[in-house]
Amino acid sequence: MKKFACLALSVLLSGAASLPSWAGEVLDRIEQTGVINAGTRKDAVPFAYVDDQGEWVGFSIDLLELIRQEAEARLGKPIKLNMVEATADNRFDLITNQTIDLECASSTFTWNRTAVVDFSVSYFADGTKIITGVDSDLESADSLAGRAIGVIPDTTNAKAILDFQPGATIVEVKDQADGMAKLEAGEIEAFAGDGIVLAGLKKTSDNPQQWKVVPNFPYQYEAYACLLPKDDSDWRNLVNYSLVKYMEGVISDQTAAVEIYERWFDEETGVAPYPRETINDYYQGIVDSFEWIPIVSY
Template sequence: MRRALSAFVFLLAAASAGAAPEGPSLARIRSTGVIVAGYRPSSPPFSYLDARLKPIGYTVTLCERVIAALKADLGLPGLETKWVAVTSATRMPMVANGMLDLECGITTNNAERARSQGFSLTIFVAQTRLLSRRADPIRNLDDLRGKPVVSTIGTTSIQYLHEINERQGLELHILAGLDDPESFRTLQAGRALAYMMDDVLLRSLQMQQPNPDEYMISAEPLTVEPYGIGLNREDAAFKLKVDAVLRNLYRSGEIREIYRQWFESPIPPRGVNLQMPMSAAFKKIIDKPTDSADPGRYR
């Protein structure tokens, strides 16, 4: 934290003196003519592949706006975007070791993660819940005492399950899927009675099923999950540019149209409409942008 603060203070001092330090990310982008962005292959509506195997989604759209602004700002109209597939397990190490300039997926900003990577302004606020079969409903964690539950490896959800299992002695049998579709298949196959994950991702998986009403999402939220675009935590100059693009989208109201495109309209490839109006928590973020890792700021 002290190093990041020192870098930020240096940036402000240099700016006031008329200098324009670019930091490692911008310097590398300028020298190579390439910006490297991570995407998730199967996490609609945030980050996934379309029928032509092109990355699309809500977070991808926001990153594309950032990249377009960088092209203009740096005077690099030919700037190439290299899209790199990431998983829940590989995304943060790839940001931390400089392999990615932007991580355009579904990553929760929390205090633990902020020690190894940076985050943009918050771009979405989710809550974790439980997905189960309507014929065998799971409404809360007490319903799962001594029973199998699944979540996805490398996520805050599976970490929370392990922590609360130990704290409350729930004797859960916790299973780990390599990605969200595999975790859902574990529930479908009956190996788990519930799947814990962010509500928007559960909704996306549910609505893609032939009979979505066979599944239900618990009403009681377990945790609050503010998403951000992953960045180099030591590069204050790059974060300022990314955040400036997002602030402009919020201030202009354009973010609402982008949101409607991915959460309230039919999306590729199957034309599924998640029918998820913007939450009060995210509306508050649009009015007063923040990159806080404190869940209490979003309640």
């Protein structure tokens, strides 16, 4: 099946896309201002964070750039990205009050959240794990009972830990950096978060060998997507088009798309290694539910 899909894609690569002219409230505002206000995180390694030079970097930042390029091509004018810090506390408010046009970092889909925002197609999947000391016995449900586990409040990670072990002692932390700081200071025994983000925290910590991320299979699986304003299908379609085109590029070994993925997730050089075969299977499942897009270039 995969070989057939890739063969079909290789045939499409020689064609040119005939795309609709998209409009809508968000796109109208972007066309008028020449700016996409993009919410993202400062501490969600490897998805979105600020590096030592004070620059916004990360996998989600690269995807935002692809969305900017697509908007620029569709609107026929220069478009800039304006990065706005979005946190677990304010990201939904920033969308609903129109401060930002989308948020792409490490937000996960839930049905409850669709009451206030829409979601793009998923561009990554992982799940809730914990980071703890390398000699810690924390991992199983029984081991978490009565133990101090740091969580960011009102997140899917917090819910996943309590669903898995209602007897865990929950310690609320402000953000990823605060959770890691409390773990290093011994104020908590583990910090719960998305496994791939915890892997990034471990790799960028002062002593990576001191920590481990467990379990091998998450306590709860989650799909990452961009948050979008409700009921603006034209803007959502443009964002989805950009993401699906990127995913097709990874599946079919297009250089630009693969370079983006491997920059962050290569198993030897990436910030937070994640198997290419695994993500290819995930992307294939998503792309197969859409019309294949002729890929010319990014």
